[in-house]
Amino acid sequence: MAEPAMKQSDETGEIFDKGIDKGLARLTPEKIEQVINKVLSAETGARLKTYVNTCVHCGLCSEACHYYLSHDNDPKFSPAGKVKQTIWEILKKKGKVDHKFLKKAAEIAYTECNLCRRCAMYCPFGIDIAYLISVMRRICHMLGVTPLYMQDTAHSHSATLNQMWVKEDEWIDSLFWQEEEAQDEMPDLRIPIEKEGAEIFYSVIAPEPKFRAQLIYQAAVIFNVAGVDFTMPATPGWDNSDQCMFSGDYEMMGRLKKAHFETAMRLKVKRIVMGECGHAFRSVYDVGNRWLAWKMPPIPVTHAVEFYYELLKQGKIKITKKYDKPVTLQDPCNISRGRGLHEKARYVVNALCEEFIDMQPNREHNYCCCAGGGVINTGPPYKMKRIDGNRVKAEQLFAAKARGAKVVIAPCHNCHGGIEDINHHYGLDMELHFLGDIIYKIMEKPA
Amino acid sequence: MHDVYNFVSGPLVWVSFIIFFGGCLYRLISMAVLAKKKDVFVYEYMSFKYGLRSIFHWIIPFGTVKWRKNPILTIVTFTFHICLILVPIFLCAHVILWKESWDIGWWYFSDTTADILTGIVIACCVFFLIRRIVLPEVKYLTSVSDYVILAMVAAPFITGFWTYHQWPGCKITGIVHIIAGEIMLAAIPFTRLIHMVYFPFTRGYMGSEFGAVRNAKDW
Structure with missing residues (x-):
């Protein structure tokens, strides 16, 4: 993304984030303790307990982490090292942690771990450290201590059901605009909107209409040439992205996925094909569906890579x-x-x-x-x-x-x-x- | 001395075995019940096939990328765990005790073999200790409890070794050996040594998620 390269920090290197700092300023020690213990007792159970009890502090997960490797093997950046500075401490102190601790914990959870799950492949016990860090994020969310920019996208999800504050008419207009542009190249090209019974609901993340509209154009060309029967919805629910999954706002994540799946159901499509986005795929295929109690997504979900594979394999697009x-x-x-x-x-x-x-x-x-x-x-x-x-x-x-x-x-x-x-x-x-x-x-x- | 010996090799053995088996069972059942209550999806995603597939790779030396990347550690850790379990079961002196008490017996190591294997366990413990002190990424995670656990595991082997060689004070170390073994056994369910019991479940669950849901390998 094209954000300016400005660092909002003091000479000690402490980074100021309005979301985290102002969120912390609102908290009393009692509130912190109460919220943490509420999350731990209501939302965690055997997994958290088993993972914490099983970890033998062997450090074998360290070399899995790109943060650890990039910081010259600084143990503070190792996966278990990050759990030590967050979840272990919280469990040890039974939620009685101070503002300074929480600021560091929020920074670690939101900015020093990508929840990439590589460490699960290096821990002999298969401890899901991404899950443990997600628990920390959930606590931060419940405390109202989330990074400002991420929270802004979460607010956008909440208000518009998309990540980038794209209004309904702007969305439809972007599709028309890209259709028109592409028609210069392929006069009979269509981006069918609200086509009930189409084979495929093509879903994208909100940054596509917002600043990468050419990707919609390209997808439309590929789909039209390949003769794919697809549609895109005119209503909220078109966006498959999900920052709420990452901020810890799982209720909102559930709403987003529900809107997405229901849009697919309303359009009576056979499957959802998604653009080239990884986190959205995780949300729709793996995480968000679980919050809605779907073991697997209620409708097949295909990532663009797999879809291109099909098109090439079946000879629907030629080079x-x-x-x-x-x-x-x-x-x-x-x-x-x-x-x-x-x-x-x-x-x-x-x-x-x-x-x-x-x-x-x-x-x-x-x-x-x-x-x-x-x-x-x-x-x-x-x-x-x-x-x-x-x-x-x-x-x-x-x-x-x-x-x-x-x-x-x-x-x-x-x-x-x-x-x-x-x-x-x-x-x-x-x-x-x-x-x-x-x-x-x-x-x-x-x- | 005889009274003490009789006590530690009689009632205390019972106590330690009961705590060990009962404790492990308790931990397993309570984990299963809690999972059913709070993480019910674990049951949904747990896959016998993919769980075993992952466990299988991880219990084979050099069966995973991680094991291949750290050959010395891999050799030490596998040797350690294998000897740790085999030596107490197949030690001649232990087999004799079973024979005397219950009139049951099985194959056992020769004394020399057992002696070497015990030495290997002690050497591995020293390796783990040094690793804990020297490697920054391990040191950072280490707390007092890690040293205590390591000492608990090493103690029965050190005292057993000492006693077998009849070094000075071997009568005392003989008794300490029995007590140390009992402490270790009883500690398994209630310390991080529980990883022995939980390993198949944590690894199996990650294997299930990776295999059945994500169509990927986790080794």
């Missing part, structure tokens, strides 16, 4: 000439560790590009972009922290570049935001694209 710049691929956490789409992503990349150079490590073991888990949504105050926290990604990309890669394909909006910043800050000088960008560029289109 004029393979993309000739050497590419590497960022495996987004929420669709590799979150859905195992890494092999399909490789099929798509190899089908589209002449030369593919894999990053190391890759697939489930890839490093997070450091933007996900809501971290990029904490905004300018924490921007440098996020970039410093992922030096290891820059090193990983430099290594891919040294082996010839000139382009990074990142099939996820957060990955884009994160890698864009890393690209500029560390002087990587690599191009960054979505899969859709490349498909649109090289596919056969009607003359």
Whole structure:
């Protein structure tokens, strides 16, 4: 995202965040204790207890974390180290913690962990540290101590059911606008709105109509060429993104997913196909549905990577000439560790590009972009922290570049935001694209 | 001395075994009940196939990326856990005690083998201790309880080793050995040693989530 690079901090490095600081100022020690214990007793149980009792403090999770690696193996940034500074302390003190502790805990939970779940693959016990950090976020949310920028997106979700304060008419207008633009290229192209009984409900995140409208254009071209029977809704519920899942506002997360699923039901579609976004996929496929007591989503959900895979495999889109710049691929956490789409992503990349150079490590073991888990949504105050926290990604990309890669394909909006910043800050000088960008560029289109 | 020996090798053994089995059972059941009450979805997502798939990879030395990345630790930790369980069960002196008390017996290690394996357990404990003191990421997580737990695990082996070699004070260490073993056994359900019991469930659950829901590997 294109936020200004300003750091709102003092000479000690303490970062001021109006959401966190003002939230804390409203709290009394009694209130803190009461809220924490309410969350712990009402919302946690066997999982929290078992995880805390099972952890043998072995430190094996450390090297899983990009923050730890990027800070020269500083133990404060290790996954268990972060749990020590948050949940362990809260349990030990039975919720009797002070403002200073909470400020640090909120910063750790919201800005030093992307909930990427890589550490679960390095802990021999499979302790879900992302869950433990989510509990900390939930406590912060219930205390009203959330980063200002993230809370703003949560407010937007709450008021508009989308993340970016997009009004209903603006949404519809954006679709018409992109349809019209694309009709210059393909005169009979349509973006069918509110088409009941269509095969597919194509859902996107609100930043697409807000600042990446060309992605809607590209998707429309791809879908029209491939003859896909799709529709997009005219009502709230079109946005699949979810910062409430990350801020800890689970009630709102539930409302968002309910609106999304109900929109699909109202349109009587057979499935939801989502744009190239990782966190939204996590919310719709894995987390939000659970809050609504759906073990799996009530309607099939397909991520763009899988959908492109289908289109290519079935020959519905054809390539004029393979993309000739050497590419590497960022495996987004929420669709590799979150859905195992890494092999399909490789099929798509190899089908589209002449030369593919894999990053190391890759697939489930890839490093997070450091933007996900809501971290990029904490905004300018924490921007440098996020970039410093992922030096290891820059090193990983430099290594891919040294082996010839000139382009990074990142099939996820957060990955884009994160890698864009890393690209500029560390002087990587690599191009960054979505899969859709490349498909649109090289596919056969009607003359 | 005989009275003390009879007491620690008689009633106290019963007590420790009852605490161990009863405690583990209690912890397991209470976890299951609490999960049913508060984390009911755990039951929904727990998958026998994917849970076992994950457990299987993690109990095989070098079966996971993590184990492969830290070869020394992997060798030490597997050797330690295997010896820790096998030595007490297949030690000749212990088998004799079972034979005398219950008239049941089974195969046992030769004394030399048992001696070497005991030495290995002690050496592994020293490795873990040094690791705790030296490695910053482990030191940061360490509290007094971690040293106490390590001492509890090492004590029966150190005292057993001492007694077997009949070094000075071996009569006392013999009794201390029995008590230390009983303390360790009784402590398992109520300390982080419970990881022995919880491992299949925590790993199995993560394996289930990764395998059945997320179509991904967790090793």
